[in-house]
Structure formats: C-alpha cells, structure tokens
C-alpha cells in the first residue's frame with residue numbers, strides 16, 4: 108500500500124429549497140431581522156463606472172420563469188480588478204465596490220434585477236485579456252447543486268470574439284446564451300438576459 | 316509537492332492528517348461530482364424541469380473563479396448568531412435549545428478563516444417564517460429562523476438556536492423532511508460557493524428523504540449528519556451538535572507560467 112493522501116472530501120451540496128429567502132434575503136420572506144442586509148444593489152453613489160441594470164429571468168424546461176430562484180453575481184470593478192487579494196492585476200481597486208450582490212426573483216413575474224456597474228476587461232494571470240463579464244451563481248428549489256454561468260455584454264463584440272472562455276464553447280450558437288443585450292430605457296442602461304435551464308437554447312453552465 | 320513527505324498523525328482522529336501545502340491562490344481542486352447529487356434526480360421531482368441536460372463546460376479556474384467576495388464583522392450585527400434572541404419579541408422561542416458549532420475546512424484540512432456562514436431553518440413545529448409556507452403548524456412569534464456568523468482564524472463558527480421540527484412537503488403525497496438546518500458558505504473564491512443542509516443524528520426520516528437520498532455516495536450523505544456533542548453542551552441550558560463543513564481545496568502556484576513578453 109502506498110502512503111495515504113487523506114484529503115478531506117468536499118461537503119455534499121443540497122438544494123437551497125423554496126425558503127432560501129429566509130436565510131439570504133429575509134425581507135423577501137416577509138420579515139425584518141438583521142441590522143445590515145445584503146442586496147441586489149452593488150453600487151454606492153461614489154462607485155466608479157457606468158451604471159447598468161442587469162435584468163432577466165431563469166426559465167425551466169417548459170419555458171416558465173422560476174419565481175423562487177436566487178442569483179448571486181461576482182464581478183470586477185470598472186478598472187477590471189476584483190476586490191480580492193488574489194487579484195494582483197494593475198487596475199485600481201475601488202473602495203466603494205465589493206463586486207458582489209444577490210437577488211431573488213419576483214414572486215409573480217420571476218424577474219431578477221441587479222443595479223451595478225459595467226466591469227472592465229480583465230487581465231488574467233497569464234496576461235490574457237478577457238472580455239468584461241459578470242459571474243453568476245444560481246440556486247433554487249429543484250437545483251441540487253449551484254449552477255455557474257457568466258454574462259457577457261452585447262456591445263463588446265470584438266472583446267467577446269477574442270475571449271478565451273467564450274471560445275471554449277464548441278458551438279458558436281451556444282455562445283449567444285451568455286450574451287446580455289444592451290438597451291436604454293428612460294435614460295438608464297439595461298442589459299437583458301435569459302437563462303434557460305433546459306431546452307434547445309439551454310444556457311452554457313460551467314464546471315468551475 | 317514532495318510525494319515522499321511522511322504523513323503526520325492527528326492524535327484526535329488517530330489517522331494521518333491530510334497534507335497541507337503552503338496556502339496557495341491557484342485554482343481549486345477539481346470538484347468530485349460523484350459525491351454531489353446529480354442535477355437531474357427524478358426522485359426529487361422539482362429537479363426534473365430545473366436540471367441542465369447538456370454537459371457542464373469544464374473551466375480551468377481563472378481569476379474570476381479564484382476570487383470571491385470578502386466579508387467582515389462590519390457586515391454583521393451582534394445578535395446575528397443567536398437565533399434564540401435575534402427575533403425575540405416577548406420571550407424565548409419554543410423548542411429544544413441547542414448550540415451548533417464546527418469548523419469550515421478545506422479539502423487539505425486547513426480551517427477557512429473569516430468566511431461568511433449563513434443558516435436558516437423552520438421553527439420547532441416545522442414551520443418557516445416565510446410568506447409562501449402554509450403548513451398548519453403555528454408561526455412562533457419569537458423566532459425568525461435565520462442567522463449568520465463569520466468563522467474565526469481557525470475556521471470555527473457557532474450559533475445558538477432551537478432544534479427545527481420535521482415538516483411535510485409536496486413530492487410524494489406523504490413526504491416529510493427530516494429536521495434540518497440550511498447552510499450557505501462562501502470560502503475564499505467564488506468556485507467554493509456551497510449551499511447544503513445539516514441533519515441531526517438519529518433522525519428516522521433521514522433514510523427516506525427524497526432530497527437527502529439524491530446524494531449517490533453513502534459516506535457523503537453521512538457527513539451531512541451532525542452528531543450530538545455532549546461535551547459541548549451547557550448543563551441545564553442547551554445541548555450541542557457538531558457540524559464541520561468542507562470546501563474545495565486550493566492548489567498552490569509553485570511556478571508562474573506567464574506568456575512571453577508579459
């Protein structure tokens with residue numbers, strides 16, 4: 108017998124269930140408990156960068172919006188830098204931007220929104236340029252292990268075409284499942300997205 | 316990494332400790348999907364229409380997955396880890412008083428410090444304080460059912476609550492959840508993000524739960540069951556349960572491979 112390695116095993120995932128709001132967004136469950144709450148607003152008035160709204164839905168295999176889904180996003184700041192010690196790239200940190208938020212879908216419409224800024228392009232440790240993107244994590248009743256995907260921006264065509272992750276996707280048509288569409292509404296910039304859990308337009312999910 | 320390094324003995328466990336190389340900030344260890352429930356698990360009916368059918372695209376961790384949100388004590392309030400007091404209006408909540416404690420570790424056995432742990436649960440009668448829960452068991456006016464804590468430098472966390480009750484749910488006509496507490500854990504990178512549930516030693520509903528039995532690996536299932544920890548109980552006050560949570564380990568970057576010219 109060789110020497111044992113004895114790594115521990117990761118704890119198994121379990122569904123977040125239908126009442127995930129109690130723990131993560133208690134105001135949506137219908138009560139007020141914490142002094143400080145996490146939310147879908149990532150910006151303060153002093154955050155640097157272009158204000159954007161991310162707005163979308165998560166659809167099940169019949170095309171019906173999930174009305175009990177919870178999304179979290181994690182993104183770089185306007186300079187392309189993550190607010191984390193492992194990111195040693197050159198862009199300036201922004202003290203007014205953690206880069207993370209969470210949102211529950213509306214109980215009637217299923218709509219999910221985030222108020223954030225458009226992230227800058229990222230330079231990976233190998234020096235590769237990566238198109239601006241937002242990392243998305245999805246949990247809900249019926250989702251046994253959180254789903255990881257990304258949102259890219261429709262007005263970044265050249266950067267998207269060169270992005271190393273988008274180019275990992277074999278079928279060009281599936282790359283489109285990760286592109287959020289820019290529009291302007293009452294002077295606000297909105298990026299719309301749809302996440303399809305199943306079906307011919309199933310969103311690309313990553314094993315990170 | 317030196318493959319010849321002798322395994323140390325952990326006197327508490329009487330087995331070799333896992334090797335803990337210098338803490339790195341490279342990519343995370345490949346997730347072992349065989350210990351997690353599959354996305355499509357027909358015995359848990361809600362998963363059928365909510366499970367991707369294409370293969371997940373394997374993504375070598377980039378800076379986007381290695382990094383993740385950082386939280387601090389400024390994000391929390393002083394009662395956040397005391398579910399007996401954090402929603403009390405005119406007395407304590409009804410139920411068995413318990414402390415839940417443990418460590419958040421990574422797969423190398425190292426404690427994960429300063430990471431956010433959030434938890435939520437039903438009350439002692441199995442009812443959630445949630446606008447969508449209509450179970451006939453009553454709401455407890457003194458119980459909210461949620462809390463959160465930041466691990467200390469060794470990865471240790473604890474909170475106080477009442478033991479949740481089992482509750483019925485619509486899967487089969489007569490499906491009941493074993494008593495459980497939901498946990499959300501961050502780790503240092505977004506690829507470690509994990510939601511799970513803790514169960515209680517000896518609960519006869521565990522082997523027949525359609526959600527718990529989505530886990531294909533018996534040992535992985537057993538690791539979600541918290542033992543009674545009598546040594547950690549407070550005499551004449553509360554029992555204790557111990558629940559350790561293991562997040563993915565992280566590779567060290569021994570050598571940086573940079574593209575020429577960078």
Ligand SMILES: [Fe+2]
Nearest residue numbers: 124492495497
């Ligand atoms: Fe539950």
